[in-house]
Amino acid sequence: MMSRAAAPDVLVVGAGVVGLTTAICLAEQGLAVLVRADRPPAGTTSAVAGAIWGPHLVEDSERTAGWRRETLAVLRELAADPATGVRIASGIEATRSEPEPGPPAGWLAELGGARRCEPDALPPGFRGGWHYPAPLAHMPTYLEYLRARLERAGGTLELATVRSLAAAHPLARPDRHRRQPRPHRVLHRPARRRARAGLPVPAR
Numbered sequence: 464m465m466s467r468a469a470a471p472d473v474l475v476v477g478a479g480v481v482g483l484t485t486a487i488c489l490a491e492q493g494l495a496v497l498v499r500a501d502r503p504p505a506g507t508t509s510a511v512a513g514a515i516w517g518p519h520l521v522e523d524s525e526r527t528a529g530w531r532r533e534t535l536a537v538l539r540e541l542a543a544d545p546a547t548g549v550r551i552a553s554g555i556e557a558t559r560s561e562p563e564p565g566p567p568a569g570w571l572a573e574l575g576g577a578r579r580c581e582p583d584a585l586p587p588g589f590r591g592g593w594h595y596p597a598p599l600a601h602m603p604t605y606l607e608y609l610r611a612r613l614e615r616a617g618g619t620l621e622l623a624t625v626r627s628l629a630a631a632h633p634l635a636r637p638d639r640h641r642r643q644p645r646p647h648r649v650l651h652r653p654a655r656r657r658a659r660a661g662l663p664v665p666a667r
């Protein structure tokens with residue numbers, strides 16, 4: 464019999480935070496997942512990220528707002544376990560330009576706990592800023608947590624370069640896309656977590 468790695472349902476290319484997270488979501492739903500990456504998690508850009516929660520260089524839309532709320536809810540849960548490398552950190556985000564008046568807007572208001580900085584709390588040369596608590600990940604620890612979680616879910620990580628999707632794996636051929644996730648499994652977060660994140664909860 465072929466192993467799950469040799470005949471996966473899904474091939475994920477890349478073992479940074481995006482590839483590992485995608486692979487975990489699929490593997491925890493019961494799919495056989497193979498991650499192929501030419502650099503291990505510790506050698507990726509993800510390993511050197513800041514890495515603070517917050518929207519950056521993304522459009523402000525209902526879709527991205529849903530993603531950020533769901534991510535915030537998940538990261539807050541992970542922060543309860545120090546082994547994940549995620550914690551809630553407080554700090555200042557400062558601007559050299561004239562600060563906007565009024566209460567915090569959008570994502571900052573959703574985050575909760577934001578307060579405007581007093582001028583003497585700002586670094587020299589900065590004119591405004593917000594003090595707020597947000598999820599922050601120590602990425603080497605977080606990536607290791609994700610890698611171990613993928614393994615626990617039965618996923619496999621393989622170090623290899625993918626030169627083209629067609630050559631990567633027989634899975635890349637359209638005729639291999641027939642297998643569906645197990646019908647009794649649901650490919651979304653539990654209703655409780657979706658509701659907390661302000662996302663629509665699908666009817667059962």
Ligand SMILES: Cc1cc2nc3c(=O)[nH]c(=O)nc-3n(C[C@H](O)[C@H](O)[C@H](O)COP(=O)(O)OP(=O)(O)OC[C@H]3O[C@@H](n4cnc5c(N)ncnc54)[C@H](O)[C@@H]3O)c2cc1C
Pocket residue numbers: 476477478479480481482483499500501502503504507508509510511512513514515516517623624625626
């Ligand atoms: C200094 C810095 C600070 C940052 N701060 C933040 C922050 O505060 N908050 C935030 O949200 N984001 C931050 N980012 C951005 C964040 O790091 C990236 O958006 C994120 O790491 C992208 O993850 P990724 O998994 O898509 O890519 P990567 O981490 O780059 O992983 C790519 C993976 O794909 C593999 N790969 C690529 N091509 C191939 C191929 N042909 N064959 C096989 N494998 C392949 C690589 O080997 C690797 O495993 C920061 C980035 C930097 C550099």
